[in-house]
Amino acid sequence: MNTATRLSAYGAALALLVAGGWATGTAVGPQVAAAPAAAHGDAHSGTVAETPATGPTDQPAGLASSSGGYTLIPTDPTPTAPTPAHPTFSFTVTGPDGTPVTAFDVEHDQRMHLIVVRRDTTAFQHVHPTIAPDGTWTATLGLSAPGSYRAFADFTPTGGAATTLGVDLAVAGEFTPVAHVPSRTAQVDGYTVELTGELVPGRASPVTVSVSRDGAPVTDLQPYLAAYGHLVALREGDLAYLHVHPDGEPGDGVTQAGPQVGFVAEVPTAGTYRLFLDFRHGDVVRTAEFTVPTGTAAPAAAHGTDGHGH
Secondary structure, three states: OOHHHHHHHHHHHHHHHHHHHHHHHHHHOOOOOOOOOOOOOOOOOOOEEEEOOOEEEEEEEOOOOEEOOEEEEEOOOOOOOEOOOOEEEEEEEEOOOOOEOOOEOOEOOEOOEEEEEEOOOOOOEEEOOEEOOOOOEEEEOOOOOOEEEEEEEEEOEOOOOOEEEEEEEEEOOOOOOOOOOOEOEEEEOOEEEEEEEOOOOOOOEEEEEEEEEOOEEOOOOEOOOOOOOEEEEEEOOOOOEEEEOOOOOOOOOOOOOOOEEEEEEOOOOOOEEEEEEEEEEOOEEEEEEEEEEOOOOOOOOOOOOOOOOO
């Protein structure tokens, strides 16, 4: 073999090695160390996924498609049917024995919470798939904008621990990523939603949202999934996932239906986080979006005197 032939063969082998490493990294996700999660009495409130056998993992939730013996397997990572704008997305969650899991605990009125967002943290959606007897979950998504998306499956297998797994989805076409500036006030369908509180890395951080409409406080928020609000935080860059629910619940005799809803969140590291609040009013669920760098938010309102039980 002459010198040119040997160099060509070496280059081809090196290219195959690099490509294999990239594929492995994409499937598993980045390894990011997380601070220990504080116990808030809510299975979704921690930043660290736990398993009965191994305890906390070494990364925040949602960065990997497999954790604690459970694996999220999409039927098709490029969903396009029945229509391009509203494709059907199907997946299974396999257990430690490698077979699809069919038994899940009900958490906040649902057995599966599916969060989907484009990787530039736009086009957020929170849906609830249906499950077939064979363990296949199916949901219809709104994916009208092209780009790379992240899908988070948030669930508790019966007999197991609360788990969040993530996979990437692709929608063909050119797109321009959206840059977000820090914002703690959101306008959505005539509602103004303000967020106060400071996100302190590695520490339980109280934050409060206040909902008003046409300048008047909204005091009759409707229960949605057994709560007056649901808050998802995603770390910009790798989309480390945190899903928290407010303290108290509708009908407990203490928690009021607005205008304020309090949460306790624990972000794993310093950085900028995108926060998404789902709330229900007038029989419609709406989503307010915020962009919050750690350590720079206004102080949270006092929870001991507002009568909301937070």
